[in-house]
Amino acid sequence: MPHCFGLTAGRLAVLPYIVDDLLAWRTDFVLYPFIEYPIYPYVYVQLIFLTNMTQDYRNPTPQLISPEHETEAALLQDQAFQEGLLWGVPRFGHPEGKIYKHILEVLDNIDRLKVSAPLRRKLRLIALVHDTFKYREVRATPRDWSKHHGMLARQYMERFTSNQAILDVIELHDEAFYAWRCIFMYQLPGEGQVRLERLLARLGDNLQLFYLFFKCDTETGDKVQAPLRWFEQVVPGIEVLPPLPQSSTR
Known part of the structure; x- marks a missing residue:
């Protein structure tokens, strides 16, 4: 499956929602290794995220x-x-x-x-x-x-x-x-x-x-x-x- 740099324009359009959702998870320092995130049935993207978000921003x-x-x-x-x-x-x-x-x-x-x-x-x-x-x-x-x-x-x-x-x-x-x-x-x-x-x-x-x-x-x-x-x-x-x-x- 393609990594995030290989996404089509249509898939990129939904990335803001995916990123926003992932950042809402209550973790302080998390490496998300090749997360498979379902967008539509049988369509997945693989993402790598390193988050260091403050508690105030996420809450x-x-x-x-x-x-x-x-x-x-x-x-x-x-x-x-x-x-x-x-x-x-x-x-x-x-x-x-x-x-x-x-x-x-x-x-x-x-x-x-x-x-x-x-x-x-x-x-x-x-x-x-x-x-x-x-x-x-x-x-x-x-x-x-x-x-x-x-x-x-x-x-x-x-x-x-x-x-x-x-x-x-x-x-x-x-x-x-x-x-x-x-x-x-x-x-x-x-x-x-x-x-x-x-x-x-x-x-x-x-x-x-x-x-x-x-x-x-x-x-x-x-x-x-x-x-x-x-x-x-x-x-x-x-x-x-x-x-x-x-x-x-x-």
Whole structure:
């Protein structure tokens, strides 16, 4: 396989994303010997990198996300949390790449809601943690749902709060999308309906909290809006809101 100096122009176009991703790995002095990095199926590049990046350069997130109370500040100072914030490359649904950039979009949407201060605080905590442990997620087949990033985030967040509403929404935040996917993409309406009913049973009185976060999370990046619209149409008992003004998907 060609080394980096033999790359075509098309492959060079994606190198900034690859370099940015590699530099986000939390290592101080690392030689990456002939790393094979997948760009597209069956297409690889081999790269050699010697990094000596300072901790301040590779960890800008506390300055970019402003904590509003002690719990948020504690999260932003935690090394495992910081590592998760810096994970990610541009991809469908998340053209912004890194997790912290997605979180900033969700936080902006939360600011657009007209909600009480206690509810806003819950939504912010959910936003900060919901995707932050994707870097630890196990996606083997068959899927081990106990290693889903929502469950990993819930387990992590149990160190910081005992509020079951916050913990449940963190754990379940992708379940509405999965129910929609079963019905409309996998053509498994029975399985999708069971998944939706199980979600609603788990949420109980926290349905509106889940919906508000689902909305703030979905109206970001270039995410498909169909799962949100479907949820708004088929689930009784939620106070449906119009599309958020100036959100990134509008």
